[in-house]
Amino acid sequence: MALQVPSRQLFIDGEWREPVLKNRFPIVNPATEQIIGDIPAATSEDVDLAVAAARRALSRNKGKDWASASGAVRAKYLRAIAAKITERKTELGKLEAMDCGKPLDEAVWDIEDVAGCFEYYADLAEGLDAKQKAAVSLPMETFKSYVLKEPIGVVGLITPWNYPLLMATWKVAPALAAGCAAILKPSELASITCLELAEVCREVGLPPGVLNILTGLGPEAGAPLASHPNVDKIAFTGSTTTGSKIMTAAAQMVKPVSLELGGKSPIIVFEDVDLDKAAEWTAFGCFWTNGQICSATSRLIVHEKIAKEFVDRLVKWTKNIKISDPLEEGCRLGPIVSGGQYEKVLKFISTAKSEGATILSGGVRPEHLKKGFFVEPTIITDVTTSMQIWREEVFGPVLCVKTFSTEEEALELANDTHYGLGAAVISNDLERCDRVSKELQAGIVWINCSQPCFCQAPWGGNKRSGFGRELGEWGLENYLSVKQVTQYISDEPWGWYSSPSKL
Numbered sequence: 001m002a003l004q005v006p007s008r009q010l011f012i013d014g015e016w017r018e019p020v021l022k023n024r025f026p027i028v029n030p031a032t033e034q035i036i037g038d039i040p041a042a043t044s045e046d047v048d049l050a051v052a053a054a055r056r057a058l059s060r061n062k063g064k065d066w067a068s069a070s071g072a073v074r075a076k077y078l079r080a081i082a083a084k085i086t087e088r089k090t091e092l093g094k095l096e097a098m099d100c101g102k103p104l105d106e107a108v109w110d111i112e113d114v115a116g117c118f119e120y121y122a123d124l125a126e127g128l129d130a131k132q133k134a135a136v137s138l139p140m141e142t143f144k145s146y147v148l149k150e151p152i153g154v155v156g157l158i159t160p161w162n163y164p165l166l167m168a169t170w171k172v173a174p175a176l177a178a179g180c181a182a183i184l185k186p187s188e189l190a191s192i193t194c195l196e197l198a199e200v201c202r203e204v205g206l207p208p209g210v211l212n213i214l215t216g217l218g219p220e221a222g223a224p225l226a227s228h229p230n231v232d233k234i235a236f237t238g239s240t241t242t243g244s245k246i247m248t249a250a251a252q253m254v255k256p257v258s259l260e261l262g263g264k265s266p267i268i269v270f271e272d273v274d275l276d277k278a279a280e281w282t283a284f285g286c287f288w289t290n291g292q293i294c295s296a297t298s299r300l301i302v303h304e305k306i307a308k309e310f311v312d313r314l315v316k317w318t319k320n321i322k323i324s325d326p327l328e329e330g331c332r333l334g335p336i337v338s339g340g341q342y343e344k345v346l347k348f349i350s351t352a353k354s355e356g357a358t359i360l361s362g363g364v365r366p367e368h369l370k371k372g373f374f375v376e377p378t379i380i381t382d383v384t385t386s387m388q389i390w391r392e393e394v395f396g397p398v399l400c401v402k403t404f405s406t407e408e409e410a411l412e413l414a415n416d417t418h419y420g421l422g423a424a425v426i427s428n429d430l431e432r433c434d435r436v437s438k439e440l441q442a443g444i445v446w447i448n449c450s451q452p453c454f455c456q457a458p459w460g461g462n463k464r465s466g467f468g469r470e471l472g473e474w475g476l477e478n479y480l481s482v483k484q485v486t487q488y489i490s491d492e493p494w495g496w497y498s499s500p501s502k503l
């Protein structure tokens with residue numbers, strides 16, 4: 001059963017605030033194309049208020065309430081947030097499924113991951129206390145040195161719609177654990193659960209201004225955040241085009257950025273695999289999250305010896321995927337997030353066709369669904385490496401296929417891309433898997449699987465997939481600044497200049 005979407009305002013300084021310009025825009029359920037609520041539209045005026053609130057949160061009580069409180073104090077809030085999220089897991093999962101079209105089982109799984117991520121960074125916040133003043137060994141015994149890890153300051157967090165609350169959490173949890181104050185700007189296409197995170201923060205009594213949440217459009221709310229002189233860092237997840245704009249804006253103030261961008265990740269399937277196991281991982285690698293995952297392994301590179309049989313088997317697996325309203329029991333593929341994205345995905349498919357590729361399976365709206373932005377899982381063959389479908393990120397349930405005969409050729413195909421986020425290799429020869437993993441130009445390599453993701457392990461890409469790593473300890477380092485403190489400990493004078501007292 002669908003839920004009523006709560007009506008919320010912007011979350012600034014620990015309170016709900018109407019946007020200064022009082023604008024709102026509608027939320028569309030992509031499965032029904034119906035308007036199910038609306039969200040506030042922030043502009044630069046609201047960004048100014050939120051940044052000022054975040055600054056106050058950092059310096060309140062000389063920083064003792066947050067930025068320089070012990071990690072253990074901050075961990076209590078993170079754990080309280082995790083507990084509330086867990087309490088509301090099913091409701092939040094439903095809201096997210098209605099907002100972005102993700103199958104309910106996946107959405108609930110994501111919300112569990114959200115709670116797990118807050119818990120994980122609560123542990124790391126506590127661990128941070130013990131890491132302070134770590135000694136640095138120096139080659140001169142007349143000096144000693146140690147390192148302080150301090151919060152970077154006020155951070156702007158800009159996130160996409162494909163994992164609305166999880167992508168926000170990958171940034172919010174480590175930023176708060178580090179002692180930063182943050183302004184989160186979720187995607188205008190799926191903001192409902194991020195506004196519910198605001199309600200959770202209110203309920204657990206997070207100090208005002210520590211986390212501010214501004215919904216709104218990219219150019220109106222995201223851009224003024226990225227270029228704001230009082231924001232110390234921007235962490236961004238989204239498309240490569242927007243990432244490049246954010247980097248340009250931040251460069252004007254030499255503001256650090258971390259960028260998690262798009263991908264066109266390969267999956268290499270060798271000839272020695274169990275066909276069904278490999279086919280299921282290949283389908284999951286590309287069609288999970290309705291194919292809208294940055295790390296989707298959307299280029300299948302399969303050994304020519306098994307190609308025909310493997311692709312036939314894969315088509316059978318995909319025909320078995322239940323496509324329905326995300327709230328329907330057993331749904332495994334929901335709609336594309338919006339009308340705009342739906343049109344883009346269909347255009348990719350028609351361009352592939354016009355360039356000479358074969359749409360082997362899918363490529364159209366499922367017959368049984370007359371409304372909603374649904375596209376069947378699509379498999380495209382007869383692809384060349386110069387075709388758009390091989391080179392560009394579709395961000396939809398579209399897999400393209402090429403064959404190879406040698407390991408070298410497979411790697412060449414896999415690495416022939418501007419992107420470098422994920423990659424997968426499927427083979428029963430584990431030595432080969434290790435060898436191939438080393439050669440793959442990607443930030444994440446999966447062996448005999450594709451997509452599983454754990455908040456303890458680093459996440460991020462190379463090349464045009466961005467830089468910096470989220471999750472794990474690397475995720476916390478994103479929000480910490482390193483200060484060396486060096487002390488002269490000898491009683492002897494320094495003795496570089498002639499002392500005037502000896503004249």
Ligand SMILES: NC(=O)c1ccc[n+]([C@@H]2O[C@H](COP(=O)([O-])OP(=O)(O)OC[C@H]3O[C@@H](n4cnc5c(N)ncnc54)[C@H](O)[C@@H]3O)[C@@H](O)[C@H]2O)c1
Binds near residue numbers: 460
């Ligand atoms: N690498 C990863 O971990 C990862 C994870 C999820 C999604 N993605 C990528 O995200 C993309 C899909 O997400 P999307 O469509 O939401 O991306 P997008 O770039 O359109 O939007 C991302 C965010 O940036 C904001 N934005 C847009 N223009 C802006 C501007 N000029 N200044 C500041 N902010 C602006 C948007 O409002 C949104 O909040 C895909 O390319 C996907 O690969 C990457």
Ligand SMILES: NCCCC=O
Binds near residue numbers: 162292294295451453
């Ligand atoms: N499993 C989370 C993947 C995030 C990227 O889109």
Ligand code: NA
Binds near residue numbers: 098
């Ligand atoms: Na939506």
